[in-house]
Amino acid sequence: MAQALDAAWSRSLESAESRGQLGIAHAERRVADAWLAGAPALEMSQRQGRGSAAAGARETEIGLQLPLWRPGQRQLGAQAAQVEQDWALAAERAARWRLLGQLRELSGGLRAAQTDVAVADSQTQLLQQLSLDVARRVQAGDLAPADALAAKAEWLAARSLLAEAEQNLLALRSTWQLLTGFHVEPAAEALLAPQDGAQATEHPALLLADLSVERARQRVALGKAQRGAPPELGISMRQEQPGQGQSAQSSVALSLRLPLGSEPPQQTQQLAAALAEQELALATVQRSRLQIEGEQALARAREQSAAAQAAAERERASLLRERARLLDKSFKLGETSLPDLLRALGAATQAESAAERQATAHALAQARVKQTLGLFP
Numbered sequence: 288m289a290q291a292l293d294a295a296w297s298r299s300l301e302s303a304e305s306r307g308q309l310g311i312a313h314a315e316r317r318v319a320d321a322w323l324a325g326a327p328a329l330e331m332s333q334r335q336g337r338g339s340a341a342a343g344a345r346e347t348e349i350g351l352q353l354p355l356w357r358p359g360q361r362q363l364g365a366q367a368a369q370v371e372q373d374w375a376l377a378a379e380r381a382a383r384w385r386l387l388g389q390l391r392e393l394s395g396g397l398r399a400a401q402t403d404v405a406v407a408d409s410q411t412q413l414l415q416q417l418s419l420d421v422a423r424r425v426q427a428g429d430l431a432p433a434d435a436l437a438a439k440a441e442w443l444a445a446r447s448l449l450a451e452a453e454q455n456l457l458a459l460r461s462t463w464q465l466l467t468g469f470h471v472e473p474a475a476e477a478l479l480a481p482q483d484g485a486q487a488t489e490h491p492a493l494l495l496a497d498l499s500v501e502r503a504r505q506r507v508a509l510g511k512a513q514r515g516a517p518p519e520l521g522i523s524m525r526q527e528q529p530g531q532g533q534s535a536q537s538s539v540a541l542s543l544r545l546p547l548g549s550e551p552p553q554q555t556q557q558l559a560a561a562l563a564e565q566e567l568a569l570a571t572v573q574r575s576r577l578q579i580e581g582e583q584a585l586a587r588a589r590e591q592s593a594a595a596q597a598a599a600e601r602e603r604a605s606l607l608r609e610r611a612r613l614l615d616k617s618f619k620l621g622e623t624s625l626p627d628l629l630r631a632l633g634a635a636t637q638a639e640s641a642a643e644r645q646a647t648a649h650a651l652a653q654a655r656v657k658q659t660l661g662l663f664p
Contacts, residue, residue, distance in 0.1 A: 288394070288664040292387050294467045299386060305379040312372035319364035324517040325354035350523030352544075360512040367505040374498040377491070384491040388658045393463055395651035397472045400456040402643040407449040410636045414442040417632075421625065434625045441629055490579060490661035496572035503565035510558040519544040583659040590652040597642070597649040604635070604642040611635035
């Protein structure tokens with residue numbers, strides 16, 4: 288199951304989305320680690336004098352504008368980038384957990400389909416042998432020709448059910464291959480993975496919900512810290528040429544630009560969106576906890592019910608199998624009619640199929656309990 292999960296994850300759209308989210312988190316981390324709040328700007332200007340009095344006068348200035356972080360803004364950005372990365376990893380784990388649930392359900396369906404095919408094939412072979420025995424006894428004069436027709440009709444009906452079961456199994460195998468790329472369906476034991484002693488550190492869905500709240504809070508804090516344009520530090524060098532015959536003069540200037548006024552509408556909109564995201568995340572985490580607790584309680588109750596039904600179906604199948612064996616022995620001695628034997632064989636086959644399907648349902652119920660607990664194989 289672990290191999291199937293890795294294969295299915297590599298083929299899923301969620302894996303590409305997860306890689307994109309991690310790329311965004313790494314990009315935000317690089318932005319937060321930068322020394323400047325934005326890209327520096329280069330300024331160049333030159334002025335020349337006009338007229339006879341200003342002939343030869345020229346002024347050249349070259350400057351560099353450096354956007355600066357506001358107090359605490361860089362630290363908040365680093366924290367937000369780290370939370371974004373943690374959230375992206377949690378989102379990937381939650382997506383893999385949901386995909387694992389699909390694989391477990393599909394594995395249970397495949398196991399049930401394999402059981403149907405095996406039971407139908409066994410019933411077909413049994414009725415074929417019975418049909419041949421009846422035909423020999425008809426030729427010997429022990430049974431009426433109508434009995435041979437009835438036995439052959441039951442055999443043909445069993446063949447039809449076998450073909451239907453094989454088509455269902457083929458469809459599920461195609462779905463499994465499309466999802467995982469494997470040409471072989473999982474073994475029956477795969478449905479029970481992980482082992483009973485496995486424990487989850489924290490439920491993937493709850494971890495993602497908690498980190499979504501923290502992510503929204505960091506975005507709100509960062510949005511408040513980024514209100515308004517960043518201050519800029521300017522460094523410039525100026526060279527002045529007063530005119531012909533006069534020496535040039537150079538100077539270096541430092542400037543600090545502090546934006547005043549309210550923040551731009553775009554930043555106000557981003558802060559409002561971050562506040563709305565925070566409210567939604569808080570509501571989601573509470574709902575997720577209640578939903579998962581309810582799913583866990585329901586899964587445990589269904590697992591107990593499935594275990595009781597599986598035990599009852601096993602006992603019923605054993606009784607009907609023994610009854611069919613006794614009636615078959617009685618039929619060979621001429622003490623039981625063919626319709627009674629066919630009904631007994633049909634009831635025994637249905638009971639065996641029901642027992643096998645209920646065993647699969649019990650295994651799937653156990654897997655669903657592990658799924659609600661957030662356990663991985």
